[in-house]
Amino acid sequence: MTTTRAEPQPADFADVRTTNLAVVLRHLRTHGPSSRAAIASSTGLTKATVSSLTGDLIGHRLLRETGLSGNRIGRPATVLALDGSAYASIGIQVSPGQLTALAVDYSGDQLLLWHRAFEPRRMNSEIVALAQRAASRVRQQGRHLLGLTVAVPSPDLRELLSGSLRQKDLIVTVGGHAMLAAVAEQRRGGHSGQDLAYVSGAAGLEAGLILDGQVLRGGRLGPFTLGPAGSPTLQDQAGIETLVKRALPDFDPAALTDLGPAVEQVAVRARAGDEVALAALAHTGGYLGQGLAVLTNLVSPDVLILGDHFATLADWLIPAASAELSRHTDAAKARVVPSTLGLHAAALGGAVSHLDQVDTGRIPQPVG
C-alpha cells in the first residue's frame, strides 16, 4: 500500500489494512501455499503491499516460509503457508451429567477433547475449573487463546469465566447448544454458504439457524403447542426422552440420565426390526417433521440437519419426518440430513466461532 496521508482520515486506514490482511489469509486458505508474487497477482494487491502484509502475518506466526517453488520461469520464489498453530480457541459443552471441552487451533486441528462427569449442583464451578484447565493447557503450548464459548446458557456464567481466565482481551461467550452446533455445521459440516437449521435433541428440543451467512440466536422448538390448555407440546411428542421411553418400554427410567447408551439401544433394536422401536421412531419422526415444517415455513432453510441423538437415529426418523414436512410446506425445497459432527458439535461450534476474528484480519497481539 503506497498511500500517503497529510491529514487524519476518518474512514480508518487501519480498516484498509485489516481488510487486506483478511484478503491474504483468504487467498491462502483457498489456494494453499503460495509465493508472494502469486498472492499479488491473484488478489490485485501490489507486491510491496503483499510483502508488508505477509511480513506482518509472519510476525504474528500466522504464516511461515516453507521453501522455494521451482515450477515457474525465472528464479524460484519463497512459498508461504498458513500456520494456524499460534492461535487457539476453546468450546465447552454442558450436557446432562457431562462436560466436554474441545480446543482447536486456527488451522482447525483439534488440540484437546476432554470429557468429565459433573455434579449438577456444582455446575458453574465445574465449568470454571474445566475452562481454567483447558486455557492453561493451551497457553502452556505457547498459543494465544482467542476466545472461549460455553454451549448452554447460564446467565451469570460469562462474568464468572471472564474473571477467572486472566486475559484482558479474551472473548468469553455463552450460547445455546443448537445455535453453536449450527456454527460448527456451517464451518465444518460441509454446509458452508447454505441456509441451515440444526435441530438438537440432547438438551430439550432446540433449533439453531444460520441464514444469509448470519448466525441467529438459537431457539427452542420444544414448547410449541397448538390447542387448548394441557395439549401436548412438540417436546412431549418428538423429544428424545419420550422416544426412548416409547421405544424401550422395558428400560429402567433411572438409566435415562445418560441418553447416549439408550439411544444406541434404540438403534440396535430398530436395526433388528423390533416393531415397538420402529413404531416409536415413526411417531417421533412424524412430529419432528411438523417441527421442521415450522422452521421451513418461517425461514425456508436450504438444509435441515438432524443433530446429536437424532443423527444417530436418522435412518428411521428421516422418512417419517420428510413425509410430514412435505405435507405441511409448499415446495420440497429443504433437504433433511443427519449431522456428521457427532455428540459434541456444540463444543466444536463454540471453539471455531472464535476463528472468525483472525479470518477478517483482526489479529490479536503476536505470541512467543
Next chain:
Amino acid sequence: MTTTRAEPQPADFADVRTTNLAVVLRHLRTHGPSSRAAIASSTGLTKATVSSLTGDLIGHRLLRETGLSGNRIGRPATVLALDGSAYASIGIQVSPGQLTALAVDYSGDQLLLWHRAFEPRRMNSEIVALAQRAASRVRQQGRHLLGLTVAVPSPDLRELLSGSLRQKDLIVTVGGHAMLAAVAEQRRGGHSGQDLAYVSGAAGLEAGLILDGQVLRGGRLGPFTLGPAGSPTLQDQAGIETLVKRALPDFDPAALTDLGPAVEQVAVRARAGDEVALAALAHTGGYLGQGLAVLTNLVSPDVLILGDHFATLADWLIPAASAELSRHTDAAKARVVPSTLGLHAAALGGAVSHLDQVDTGRIPQPVG
C-alpha cells in the same frame, strides 16, 4: 480527503468515499441542517473533505444550501440541509381484490398513494400497468427512481417488471407482505433498533422478522399444526377469515372478499359488548398467542407487532394473546403491540426499503 495514489488499491478508494458520504448523510439526518464546519467537527472529517463531499451531494441534489447561520462567533456560515426530493421509490401491495401503490421520496414524504381494484386472473398485467404508471408519475416530477418492490410473491413477476420499467439500474424486488411490513415498522413505526416480529393476517397468517438489524425473509405462520393428519392449523384457528366467520355468523360469506369492512364490523360489535364477537376474538387471540410463542421461543424478538386487521382488533386480541404467550414462554420479555401503520404497511415497507442505498452512500446518477 487528500490521499494520493501511485498504484491501484484493492481496498477500494471508492469505498472510503462511499463510507464518508454515508457519514455526512447520517450526520444531517440525525442533527438536521448544519454548516460544513459543524459537520467536520462532529464527524472528524477534515474541512476540505467535507467541502468535497458536500459538493458531491449538492450535485446529486441530496443537499441544498438554506441560508446563513448567525449563532456563532466569526462570520456566518452557509447551512446545508438534506433534500430528499430528487430520489424516489415505489412499493406495490397486492391484497385480495386490491392493488395499492405508494411512492416516497428520500426524505420520506409520501409522493402518491393509489388504490385500485383488479381481476385476480389479470393480476400480473395489472401490477405491471400500475408499476409503469407510478414510475412514469415519479419520473415526470424529475425524480430518480431508486427501486420498486411488490409485496406478495409471484415468482415470475420480477423479470416481467424489470423489463417493463425501462431503467437499466432499477432495483425491482418482490417480497412477502409481513417481511415488508416489518421493514416499514423498523423505519417508520418507532421500532428502530429493536428485534421485531410483525404478524400479518391480511393474506394468510404470515410473520416478518427483523433481528440484529437484519431483515429475514418473511415466512408463513398459517400452516403450523401439531397432531395427526387432518388436525387444524394455526390459520384455521387464528386466521382473519375464521375470526370474521365466527364473530359475524349472520354475515353473507360472499361479502368476505374484502375483509376490511367485515373486520370493522367485528370491532363495532365488540365495542358494543356483543358476546359472540367477544368470544370469537378471545378464541383467535389465544391461538394467535400460541403462534407468537413459537416466534418468541425460536428467535426472542423484543416486540411482537400485530399488523393490519389484527391491529384494528388489537384491544380485544392482545389480552388473550399475551396470556397464552406467557403460558408457553419462559420470560415475558416480548411486548405485544398493535401496528400504527395501517393496512398498507407492506407497500410502505417496499418503498422505504430502497432508501438504504442512499443512506449508505451508494448514490445513483444525479437527475435533472
